[in-house]
Amino acid sequence: MNASQQHPERDRLEGVADAILVERAVDGDTAAFETLIRRHGPLMRAYTARIVGSMADADDVVQDAFHTAWRRLPELRDPAAVRPWLMRIASRLALTYLRRKPADVALPALEVALPADGQPENVAVRNAQLKALSVALDTLSEDQRRCWLLREVAELSYDDIAQEMEVPTATVRGKLARARASIYAQMEGWR
Amino acid sequence: MNENEPRTLNCGKTIEELSAYLAADRTPYDPSIEACPECLNALQGLTRVSQLFHDLITQDVTDLPAPRENWFEDIMTNIHREVRSGRSLPLPHPDKRVDLSLTEGAVLALIRSAGDIVPGLVIGTCHLKGNVEEPGAPVDVSVTASIVWNQPIPDATRTLRTHIYEALATHTALNVTSVNITIKDLHRALSDENKEN
Numbered sequence: 407m408n409a410s411q412q413h414p415e416r417d418r419l420e421g422v423a424d425a426i427l428v429e430r431a432v433d434g435d436t437a438a439f440e441t442l443i444r445r446h447g448p449l450m451r452a453y454t455a456r457i458v459g460s461m462a463d464a465d466d467v468v469q470d471a472f473h474t475a476w477r478r479l480p481e482l483r484d485p486a487a488v489r490p491w492l493m494r495i496a497s498r499l500a501l502t503y504l505r506r507k508p509a510d511v512a513l514p515a516l517e518v519a520l521p522a523d524g525q526p527e528n529v530a531v532r533n534a535q536l537k538a539l540s541v542a543l544d545t546l547s548e549d550q551r552r553c554w555l556l557r558e559v560a561e562l563s564y565d566d567i568a569q570e571m572e573v574p575t576a577t578v579r580g581k582l583a584r585a586r587a588s589i590y591a592q593m594e595g596w597r
Numbered sequence: 598m599n600e601n602e603p604r605t606l607n608c609g610k611t612i613e614e615l616s617a618y619l620a621a622d623r624t625p626y627d628p629s630i631e632a633c634p635e636c637l638n639a640l641q642g643l644t645r646v647s648q649l650f651h652d653l654i655t656q657d658v659t660d661l662p663a664p665r666e667n668w669f670e671d672i673m674t675n676i677h678r679e680v681r682s683g684r685s686l687p688l689p690h691p692d693k694r695v696d697l698s699l700t701e702g703a704v705l706a707l708i709r710s711a712g713d714i715v716p717g718l719v720i721g722t723c724h725l726k727g728n729v730e731e732p733g734a735p736v737d738v739s740v741t742a743s744i745v746w747n748q749p750i751p752d753a754t755r756t757l758r759t760h761i762y763e764a765l766a767t768h769t770a771l772n773v774t775s776v777n778i779t780i781k782d783l784h785r786a787l788s789d790e791n792k793e794n
Contacts, residue, residue, distance in 0.1 A: 421784045422719050426743045429722035434681040434702045452657035465664050476676045538655050584612035587604050
Protein backbone atom coordinates (compact mmCIF):
# COMPACT_ATOMS: atom_id res chain seq x y z
CA MET A 407 0.00 0.00 0.00
CA ASN A 408 1.37 3.35 -0.91
CA ALA A 409 0.11 5.55 1.90
CA SER A 410 1.89 8.67 0.69
CA GLN A 411 -0.39 8.92 -2.34
CA GLN A 412 -3.50 8.73 -0.19
CA HIS A 413 -2.48 10.82 2.81
CA PRO A 414 0.23 13.34 1.89
CA GLU A 415 -0.64 15.50 4.92
CA ARG A 416 -0.46 12.60 7.37
CA ASP A 417 2.86 11.37 5.95
CA ARG A 418 4.34 14.82 6.17
CA LEU A 419 3.65 14.91 9.91
CA GLU A 420 4.55 11.27 10.60
CA GLY A 421 8.22 11.73 11.58
CA VAL A 422 7.71 15.06 13.35
CA ALA A 423 8.25 15.34 17.13
CA ASP A 424 5.28 15.40 19.52
CA ALA A 425 6.09 18.97 20.62
CA ILE A 426 5.62 20.36 17.08
CA LEU A 427 2.41 18.39 16.56
CA VAL A 428 1.04 19.69 19.87
CA GLU A 429 1.87 23.28 18.86
CA ARG A 430 0.06 22.85 15.56
CA ALA A 431 -2.92 21.24 17.27
CA VAL A 432 -3.11 24.08 19.82
CA ASP A 433 -3.26 26.48 16.86
CA GLY A 434 -6.18 24.46 15.49
CA ASP A 435 -4.55 21.94 13.14
CA THR A 436 -6.72 18.82 13.33
CA ALA A 437 -4.38 16.82 11.04
CA ALA A 438 -1.59 17.22 13.62
CA PHE A 439 -3.94 15.98 16.34
CA GLU A 440 -4.90 13.03 14.16
CA THR A 441 -1.21 12.07 13.97
CA LEU A 442 -1.02 12.23 17.79
CA ILE A 443 -4.04 9.92 18.05
CA ARG A 444 -2.44 7.41 15.66
CA ARG A 445 0.85 7.60 17.56
CA HIS A 446 -0.43 7.30 21.14
CA GLY A 447 -3.90 5.79 20.72
CA PRO A 448 -2.80 2.12 20.75
CA LEU A 449 -0.97 2.33 24.11
CA MET A 450 -3.87 4.30 25.59
CA ARG A 451 -6.37 1.68 24.42
CA ALA A 452 -4.29 -1.24 25.74
CA TYR A 453 -3.68 0.49 29.06
CA THR A 454 -7.29 1.59 29.54
CA ALA A 455 -8.53 -1.90 28.69
CA ARG A 456 -6.37 -3.27 31.53
CA ILE A 457 -7.96 -0.78 33.92
CA VAL A 458 -11.62 -1.03 32.93
CA GLY A 459 -11.49 -4.72 31.97
CA SER A 460 -13.12 -4.53 28.54
CA MET A 461 -11.98 -3.38 25.13
CA ALA A 462 -15.35 -1.88 24.18
CA ASP A 463 -15.51 0.21 27.36
CA ALA A 464 -11.86 1.17 26.93
CA ASP A 465 -12.60 2.45 23.42
CA ASP A 466 -15.36 4.71 24.81
CA VAL A 467 -13.04 6.01 27.52
CA VAL A 468 -10.18 6.69 25.08
CA GLN A 469 -12.52 8.53 22.70
CA ASP A 470 -13.54 10.77 25.60
CA ALA A 471 -9.90 11.17 26.55
CA PHE A 472 -8.94 12.48 23.10
CA HIS A 473 -11.91 14.78 23.02
CA THR A 474 -10.94 16.19 26.43
CA ALA A 475 -7.31 16.43 25.33
CA TRP A 476 -8.23 18.49 22.25
CA ARG A 477 -10.12 21.00 24.39
CA ARG A 478 -7.46 21.21 27.08
CA LEU A 479 -4.38 21.06 24.86
CA PRO A 480 -3.69 24.82 25.25
CA GLU A 481 -3.18 24.16 29.01
CA LEU A 482 -0.39 21.64 28.42
CA ARG A 483 2.80 23.33 29.67
CA ASP A 484 5.39 20.97 28.18
CA PRO A 485 4.28 19.92 24.68
CA ALA A 486 7.04 17.28 24.53
CA ALA A 487 5.40 15.49 27.48
CA VAL A 488 2.10 14.92 25.68
CA ARG A 489 2.16 11.14 26.13
CA PRO A 490 2.18 11.06 29.96
CA TRP A 491 -0.38 13.87 29.85
CA LEU A 492 -2.68 11.82 27.59
CA MET A 493 -2.18 8.74 29.79
CA ARG A 494 -3.15 10.80 32.78
CA ILE A 495 -6.37 12.01 31.14
CA ALA A 496 -7.19 8.41 30.16
CA SER A 497 -6.45 7.25 33.74
CA ARG A 498 -8.74 9.86 35.21
CA LEU A 499 -11.62 9.07 32.84
CA ALA A 500 -11.14 5.33 33.34
CA LEU A 501 -11.36 5.74 37.12
CA THR A 502 -14.42 7.97 36.79
CA TYR A 503 -15.99 5.34 34.55
CA LEU A 504 -15.34 2.63 37.15
CA ARG A 505 -16.79 4.75 39.95
CA ARG A 506 -20.04 5.09 38.02
CA LYS A 507 -20.19 1.34 37.45
CA PRO A 508 -22.25 -0.59 40.05
CA ALA A 509 -19.80 -1.78 42.72
CA ASP A 510 -21.09 -5.35 42.84
CA VAL A 511 -20.37 -6.10 39.18
CA ALA A 512 -17.08 -7.99 39.08
CA LEU A 513 -14.71 -6.97 36.30
CA PRO A 514 -14.00 -9.70 33.79
CA ALA A 515 -10.38 -10.80 33.56
CA LEU A 516 -8.80 -9.64 30.32
CA GLU A 517 -7.49 -12.51 28.24
CA VAL A 518 -3.97 -12.26 26.93
CA ALA A 519 -3.90 -12.97 23.21
CA LEU A 520 -1.11 -15.39 22.37
CA PRO A 521 0.70 -14.88 19.07
CA ALA A 522 1.25 -18.07 17.08
CA ASP A 523 4.55 -17.18 15.43
CA GLY A 524 8.24 -17.04 16.47
CA GLN A 525 10.51 -19.66 17.98
CA PRO A 526 8.07 -22.22 19.39
CA GLU A 527 9.85 -23.02 22.68
CA ASN A 528 10.89 -19.48 23.60
CA VAL A 529 7.51 -18.16 22.61
CA ALA A 530 5.79 -20.80 24.71
CA VAL A 531 7.85 -19.93 27.80
CA ARG A 532 7.41 -16.22 27.30
CA ASN A 533 3.69 -16.55 26.71
CA ALA A 534 3.35 -18.66 29.82
CA GLN A 535 5.21 -15.95 31.76
CA LEU A 536 2.99 -13.21 30.37
CA LYS A 537 -0.09 -15.29 31.10
CA ALA A 538 1.11 -15.86 34.68
CA LEU A 539 1.70 -12.13 35.11
CA SER A 540 -1.71 -11.33 33.68
CA VAL A 541 -3.27 -13.78 36.16
CA ALA A 542 -1.19 -12.32 39.01
CA LEU A 543 -2.44 -8.83 38.11
CA ASP A 544 -6.02 -10.06 38.18
CA THR A 545 -5.63 -11.48 41.70
CA LEU A 546 -4.73 -8.05 43.10
CA SER A 547 -7.46 -5.99 44.74
CA GLU A 548 -8.96 -3.41 42.38
CA ASP A 549 -7.23 -0.57 44.20
CA GLN A 550 -3.87 -2.30 44.14
CA ARG A 551 -4.19 -3.10 40.45
CA ARG A 552 -5.12 0.48 39.57
CA CYS A 553 -2.19 1.83 41.60
CA TRP A 554 0.13 -0.59 39.84
CA LEU A 555 -1.11 0.40 36.36
CA LEU A 556 -1.00 4.13 37.11
CA ARG A 557 2.56 3.72 38.36
CA GLU A 558 4.00 1.21 35.88
CA VAL A 559 2.25 2.22 32.64
CA ALA A 560 1.13 5.82 33.04
CA GLU A 561 4.28 6.50 35.14
CA LEU A 562 2.46 8.82 37.52
CA SER A 563 4.21 9.90 40.72
CA TYR A 564 2.91 8.63 44.09
CA ASP A 565 1.39 12.07 44.74
CA ASP A 566 -0.34 12.12 41.35
CA ILE A 567 -1.76 8.63 41.90
CA ALA A 568 -3.04 9.74 45.32
CA GLN A 569 -4.74 12.73 43.70
CA GLU A 570 -6.32 10.65 40.93
CA MET A 571 -7.55 7.95 43.32
CA GLU A 572 -8.62 10.44 45.98
CA VAL A 573 -6.65 8.74 48.79
CA PRO A 574 -3.64 9.86 50.87
CA THR A 575 -0.15 9.33 49.39
CA ALA A 576 0.76 6.99 52.27
CA THR A 577 -2.15 4.75 51.23
CA VAL A 578 -0.86 4.63 47.65
CA ARG A 579 2.61 3.74 48.91
CA GLY A 580 1.14 0.89 50.98
CA LYS A 581 -1.05 -0.44 48.16
CA LEU A 582 1.82 -0.37 45.67
CA ALA A 583 4.18 -2.11 48.07
CA ARG A 584 1.63 -4.85 48.70
CA ALA A 585 0.84 -5.14 44.98
CA ARG A 586 4.55 -5.56 44.17
CA ALA A 587 5.11 -8.11 46.93
CA SER A 588 2.05 -10.08 45.87
CA ILE A 589 3.01 -10.15 42.18
CA TYR A 590 6.60 -10.99 43.11
CA ALA A 591 5.43 -13.93 45.22
CA GLN A 592 3.11 -15.24 42.51
CA MET A 593 5.78 -14.94 39.85
CA GLU A 594 8.37 -16.79 41.93
CA GLY A 595 8.22 -19.89 39.76
CA TRP A 596 8.65 -17.91 36.55
CA ARG A 597 11.56 -15.63 37.27
CA MET B 598 -5.24 -11.61 53.57
CA ASN B 599 -2.17 -13.78 54.04
CA GLU B 600 -0.63 -13.07 50.65
CA ASN B 601 -0.75 -9.36 51.38
CA GLU B 602 1.39 -9.73 54.51
CA PRO B 603 4.84 -8.19 54.07
CA ARG B 604 7.14 -10.93 52.86
CA THR B 605 10.35 -11.00 54.84
CA LEU B 606 13.57 -12.52 53.49
CA ASN B 607 15.81 -14.58 55.79
CA CYS B 608 18.15 -11.59 56.07
CA GLY B 609 15.34 -9.49 57.55
CA LYS B 610 14.61 -7.20 54.58
CA THR B 611 11.08 -7.10 53.14
CA ILE B 612 10.13 -7.16 49.46
CA GLU B 613 8.48 -3.76 50.04
CA GLU B 614 11.80 -2.27 51.23
CA LEU B 615 13.63 -3.70 48.24
CA SER B 616 10.99 -2.49 45.82
CA ALA B 617 11.20 1.03 47.29
CA TYR B 618 15.01 0.87 46.96
CA LEU B 619 14.64 -0.15 43.31
CA ALA B 620 12.09 2.62 42.68
CA ALA B 621 14.69 5.09 43.98
CA ASP B 622 17.20 3.79 41.38
CA ARG B 623 19.22 2.06 44.15
CA THR B 624 20.21 5.40 45.67
CA PRO B 625 21.45 6.26 48.22
CA TYR B 626 23.68 3.19 47.98
CA ASP B 627 22.75 0.73 50.72
CA PRO B 628 25.61 -1.67 51.51
CA SER B 629 23.37 -3.88 53.65
CA ILE B 630 21.35 -4.61 50.49
CA GLU B 631 24.12 -4.55 47.86
CA ALA B 632 26.30 -7.00 49.83
CA CYS B 633 23.48 -9.45 50.58
CA PRO B 634 23.09 -12.30 48.05
CA GLU B 635 19.47 -12.85 49.05
CA CYS B 636 18.60 -9.16 48.54
CA LEU B 637 20.43 -9.04 45.19
CA ASN B 638 18.52 -12.10 44.07
CA ALA B 639 15.21 -10.47 45.03
CA LEU B 640 16.17 -7.18 43.31
CA GLN B 641 16.88 -9.12 40.14
CA GLY B 642 13.52 -10.85 40.43
CA LEU B 643 11.69 -7.54 40.93
CA THR B 644 13.43 -6.04 37.90
CA ARG B 645 12.48 -9.08 35.86
CA VAL B 646 8.81 -8.74 36.86
CA SER B 647 8.87 -5.09 35.90
CA GLN B 648 10.36 -5.91 32.47
CA LEU B 649 7.86 -8.70 32.00
CA PHE B 650 5.04 -6.30 32.76
CA HIS B 651 6.41 -3.92 30.15
CA ASP B 652 6.43 -6.86 27.70
CA LEU B 653 2.83 -7.64 28.62
CA ILE B 654 1.61 -4.15 27.75
CA THR B 655 3.73 -4.16 24.57
CA GLN B 656 2.08 -7.42 23.59
CA ASP B 657 -1.35 -5.97 24.41
CA VAL B 658 -0.55 -3.12 22.01
CA THR B 659 0.67 -5.50 19.27
CA ASP B 660 -2.37 -7.76 19.55
CA LEU B 661 -4.82 -4.91 19.99
CA PRO B 662 -8.00 -5.50 18.00
CA ALA B 663 -8.94 -2.69 15.63
CA PRO B 664 -11.31 -0.23 17.28
CA ARG B 665 -14.97 -0.48 16.30
CA GLU B 666 -16.06 1.06 13.03
CA ASN B 667 -16.13 4.88 13.06
CA TRP B 668 -14.20 5.03 16.37
CA PHE B 669 -11.59 7.26 14.83
CA GLU B 670 -14.01 9.29 12.70
CA ASP B 671 -16.21 10.01 15.75
CA ILE B 672 -13.27 11.59 17.55
CA MET B 673 -12.38 13.71 14.53
CA THR B 674 -15.99 14.83 13.99
CA ASN B 675 -16.22 16.00 17.60
CA ILE B 676 -12.95 17.87 17.29
CA HIS B 677 -13.89 19.58 14.03
CA ARG B 678 -16.95 20.97 15.82
CA GLU B 679 -14.72 22.79 18.26
CA VAL B 680 -12.58 24.81 15.92
CA ARG B 681 -10.26 27.34 17.51
CA SER B 682 -11.06 30.61 15.75
CA GLY B 683 -9.19 33.14 17.89
CA ARG B 684 -9.43 36.88 17.21
CA SER B 685 -11.29 38.46 14.31
CA LEU B 686 -9.15 40.24 11.69
CA PRO B 687 -10.87 43.00 9.69
CA LEU B 688 -10.61 42.96 5.89
CA PRO B 689 -11.09 46.27 4.05
CA HIS B 690 -13.90 46.53 1.52
CA PRO B 691 -14.67 49.53 -0.77
CA ASP B 692 -18.32 49.41 0.27
CA LYS B 693 -18.56 50.76 3.86
CA ARG B 694 -21.74 48.78 4.48
CA VAL B 695 -19.84 45.52 4.00
CA ASP B 696 -18.24 44.14 7.14
CA LEU B 697 -15.62 41.58 6.18
CA SER B 698 -13.37 39.72 8.56
CA LEU B 699 -11.09 36.72 8.76
CA THR B 700 -10.59 34.55 11.84
CA GLU B 701 -7.14 34.33 13.39
CA GLY B 702 -7.44 30.53 13.17
CA ALA B 703 -7.79 30.80 9.39
CA VAL B 704 -4.68 33.02 9.18
CA LEU B 705 -2.66 30.55 11.26
CA ALA B 706 -3.81 27.75 8.93
CA LEU B 707 -2.72 29.91 5.98
CA ILE B 708 0.76 30.37 7.51
CA ARG B 709 1.02 26.60 8.14
CA SER B 710 0.15 25.91 4.48
CA ALA B 711 2.79 28.42 3.39
CA GLY B 712 5.23 26.30 5.44
CA ASP B 713 4.00 23.10 3.84
CA ILE B 714 5.26 24.35 0.43
CA VAL B 715 8.84 24.35 1.77
CA PRO B 716 10.27 20.83 1.35
CA GLY B 717 11.31 19.14 4.60
CA LEU B 718 9.96 21.88 6.83
CA VAL B 719 7.02 21.61 9.23
CA ILE B 720 5.71 24.65 11.12
CA GLY B 721 4.86 24.18 14.80
CA THR B 722 3.22 27.16 16.43
CA CYS B 723 2.44 30.60 14.92
CA HIS B 724 1.85 33.84 16.79
CA LEU B 725 0.54 37.13 15.49
CA LYS B 726 1.93 39.79 17.82
CA GLY B 727 0.26 43.16 17.63
CA ASN B 728 -3.25 44.56 17.55
CA VAL B 729 -4.52 42.53 14.60
CA GLU B 730 -8.07 43.82 15.15
CA GLU B 731 -6.93 47.38 14.32
CA PRO B 732 -6.52 47.91 10.52
CA GLY B 733 -2.96 48.89 9.58
CA ALA B 734 -1.46 48.24 13.04
CA PRO B 735 2.04 46.71 12.83
CA VAL B 736 2.04 42.93 13.26
CA ASP B 737 5.02 40.68 14.00
CA VAL B 738 4.68 37.08 12.94
CA SER B 739 6.67 34.46 14.81
CA VAL B 740 6.71 30.76 14.01
CA THR B 741 8.54 27.70 15.28
CA ALA B 742 9.43 24.89 12.90
CA SER B 743 11.00 21.47 12.62
CA ILE B 744 13.24 20.63 9.68
CA VAL B 745 14.43 17.39 8.11
CA TRP B 746 18.01 16.30 8.83
CA ASN B 747 20.63 17.52 6.35
CA GLN B 748 18.42 20.28 4.99
CA PRO B 749 20.31 23.62 4.86
CA ILE B 750 18.51 25.75 7.45
CA PRO B 751 19.25 29.26 6.03
CA ASP B 752 17.81 28.32 2.60
CA ALA B 753 14.68 26.80 4.11
CA THR B 754 14.00 29.74 6.45
CA ARG B 755 14.58 32.26 3.65
CA THR B 756 12.07 30.44 1.43
CA LEU B 757 9.61 30.11 4.32
CA ARG B 758 9.82 33.81 5.15
CA THR B 759 9.12 34.74 1.50
CA HIS B 760 6.14 32.34 1.33
CA ILE B 761 4.64 33.70 4.57
CA TYR B 762 4.98 37.34 3.43
CA GLU B 763 3.39 36.49 0.08
CA ALA B 764 0.53 34.48 1.52
CA LEU B 765 -0.34 37.17 4.09
CA ALA B 766 -0.10 39.96 1.49
CA THR B 767 -2.38 38.06 -0.89
CA HIS B 768 -5.06 36.95 1.55
CA THR B 769 -5.03 39.43 4.46
CA ALA B 770 -4.76 43.17 5.09
CA LEU B 771 -2.20 42.71 7.87
CA ASN B 772 0.69 45.19 8.07
CA VAL B 773 3.40 42.57 8.60
CA THR B 774 6.56 44.22 9.93
CA SER B 775 8.60 41.08 10.61
CA VAL B 776 8.55 37.30 10.30
CA ASN B 777 10.63 35.54 12.96
CA ILE B 778 11.42 31.87 12.52
CA THR B 779 12.81 29.60 15.24
CA ILE B 780 13.94 26.12 14.21
CA LYS B 781 13.09 24.09 17.30
CA ASP B 782 13.65 20.57 16.18
CA LEU B 783 15.11 18.28 13.52
CA HIS B 784 13.23 15.25 12.27
CA ARG B 785 13.83 12.36 9.89
CA ALA B 786 11.92 12.17 6.66
CA LEU B 787 9.55 9.23 6.40
CA SER B 788 11.17 8.21 3.11
CA ASP B 789 14.58 7.96 4.89
CA GLU B 790 13.17 5.41 7.31
CA ASN B 791 11.69 3.43 4.45
CA LYS B 792 15.05 3.34 2.69
CA GLU B 793 16.69 1.79 5.75
CA ASN B 794 14.14 -1.02 5.97
